[in-house]
Amino acid sequence: MSTDERKSRGTSRKTRPIRTTTPSKSGDRLFRCVAFGVRHVLDLMLSKTWTGTEKLRRDEGYIVVANHVTEIDPTSVAYPVYMTGTIPRFLAKESLFRVPVLGTVLSRTAQIPVFRGSMEAKKSLESARAVIDAGGAVLIYPEGTLTKDPDLWPMAGRTGAARLAMATGAPVIPIAHWGDQEFLAPKATRPRPFPRKHVHVLVGDPLDLSDLRGEDRTDHVSQQALAEATDRMMDALTSLVEQLRGEKAPDGRWDPRLKQRVPRTRTNEE
Numbered sequence: 001m002s003t004d005e006r007k008s009r010g011t012s013r014k015t016r017p018i019r020t021t022t023p024s025k026s027g028d029r030l031f032r033c034v035a036f037g038v039r040h041v042l043d044l045m046l047s048k049t050w051t052g053t054e055k056l057r058r059d060e061g062y063i064v065v066a067n068h069v070t071e072i073d074p075t076s077v078a079y080p081v082y083m084t085g086t087i088p089r090f091l092a093k094e095s096l097f098r099v100p101v102l103g104t105v106l107s108r109t110a111q112i113p114v115f116r117g118s119m120e121a122k123k124s125l126e127s128a129r130a131v132i133d134a135g136g137a138v139l140i141y142p143e144g145t146l147t148k149d150p151d152l153w154p155m156a157g158r159t160g161a162a163r164l165a166m167a168t169g170a171p172v173i174p175i176a177h178w179g180d181q182e183f184l185a186p187k188a189t190r191p192r193p194f195p196r197k198h199v200h201v202l203v204g205d206p207l208d209l210s211d212l213r214g215e216d217r218t219d220h221v222s223q224q225a226l227a228e229a230t231d232r233m234m235d236a237l238t239s240l241v242e243q244l245r246g247e248k249a250p251d252g253r254w255d256p257r258l259k260q261r262v263p264r265t266r267t268n269e270e
Contacts (some may be wrong), residue, residue, distance in 0.1 A: 023110045052202055061134065064088070067176050068143050073181075144160065156268040171206045173206050174240060176244055
C-alpha cells in the first residue's frame, strides 16, 4: 500500500460517522463473551478487594463516577458493577470508536461515544439517558481524562457528569480505586506484573443532588449548580481515595491548566 493510500485510509477513518447503538441482546452477549476473557486475565494479573458493592443499584438505572489514574482502571471500576448483574456502559472518547476491532466492539456493546465540541454532543446524552431508563449503569470520569495531579489525587472536574445527572435525575454513585496504577503507571506503555499487584475498589454512598435539580428535568441548569454538583462528586471521590490511601489529600484541587492547586469551587472548564 502506498503512502498516499495509507493517508487516505487514515483520513477516512477519522471522518466517517460513528454508529451509536442502544443495548441489545446480541450486544449484551458479545459483552459477556469479552468480559469472560477480561475477568480471567484480570484475576490472573491482580488480586482485588471490593468494599461497599451492596450500594450498587439492582432495581433502577444509575450513574457511576470514578477517579481516573491509569488506562486500565475502567476495568477496575466496571468489574464490580458487572458482577452485581448490570452491564456497564462507558462514556468514552469518540476517537476510541475509530480504532479497528476495538471500535466495533464498543459500538456493538452500546458503549457511548463522547463528541466534544460538536453539534453531535447531544447524542451522547441521549444514549446515556436510554441506558439509564432501561435500568443500566453509565460509567463516567468527571475529570474527563487521567488526573494530572502530581500525586495522583482527583483533580478539578469537568461538568459533563453533572449535566448527565441533572438531565436524567438518576442516582449518582461514586466509586474509587487504588493500586491498579502500580500495575500500569499513568501513560506507561509496559505493565509491571511482578510482584503481583493488589487493587482495592471502594463504593461510596449515593450522592444527594436533589437540591440542585429543578422540578422538571428539562429546566435550564445554571453553571453554578453544575459546578456545585461537580464539586460534590470530586469531594466524594477524594474522600474515598483518602480512605484507600490512608492519608489526607492536600487542600484544594489540582487545576491542569494552571498546573497548581486551586480552591474546590473552580471546575476544569472555567
